[in-house]
Amino acid sequence: MLQILLGFIPEAIYFALFIIFTKQLKEKRILFIFLMIAEYLLLKYFLHYTVWFQIIYTFFTYLILKILYKEKAQITDIFTFILASVFLIVASSVVFILFNLTIKNMLLAAIVLRFVTFMPLFLFNYKLNKIQNIYKKLWNRNDKIKKKMKSTTFRCINIILFNITFYILNIVMLYSIAFYEMG
């Protein structure tokens, strides 16, 4: 129960808020958050600790966006979601390693992690929209406009980040399983 309340539900809310702030969604916010939580819990129930969980969660999130917001949902939202995952991986790795080396209280670590993930989200919620603007500017090829980066290069960077993230996620998951088994 504690894992659901301190782990699963806040994580699902974090992903939902990250997308809401990035895309500046004004409508159906509660429904979107609710669906993200439901999806997260269902997938955790069926796919606990496998990389398939994150893959299906990523693509289902895009599907939910597509159903709720239709044309506002873009393929680039998948990469926005990946950025949210990268931040979560970095934050949780840092917090858990630090706590494991010092206080060794994982319950406290989980609470601190929620602060670390939600604080920047609320502090910089208006800045998150810049991510969306970068995608808008750089994603489509338009040779008439001079851009800082070519569309093809930008897409390649996103693909590489996408693939590497799932590889790292797999490693993190393997360490988590080992960690739980030791504990």
Add this chain to the structure above:
Amino acid sequence: MERFKCIFGSLIFNIAETVLIFLVGKLLNLPTKYIIMIMLTFIISRGFFGKALHFKTWYRCLIWSCLVLLSLFIILKVDLVISILFAIFSAFIMTGKSNIKDIYLWKSVDMPSKYADIEYYIKYHSLDDDLIEFENKLQNKDKLLYTLYKYRFIEHKTFNEISELLDIPTNRITNELDKIALSIRIYCKI
């Protein structure tokens, strides 16, 4: 002769690039059949989706292709099925099919459409002589422009719908609609 040189050069480059990517896979100690499987999945999917995006310089193409395939080979270390699925997804991203549509045309609640005056005029002046004359002239002059006019201003279709119906990119639709908008504003004195 020039054309032959170009085709020959491109063929040599593609072979060299394929060999290099294959060697990258071998460096990671991956089985040959899996390396070939991933490479073929990526190449065939890209061709299947169509409108493949190409780099303008050969060295950019070489570097980025190697890096993208390297990342797929790394995923291969996790699972073959995931790597194949990601190869298909990556191939899709590297085509024009994954372009963002309507990105500049999201209708904000607070901001009226830039064609609001024209939409309003057409709605309340459908029997106006100037408007009928304009429509007839547009229809006779350019069928595509008239179809765009009809779809956008009479049937109120979205840019996305028009793009799919006429198979033309949304940025071109915007350009053409801007032309129509200017003409109708002048002709009907809106």
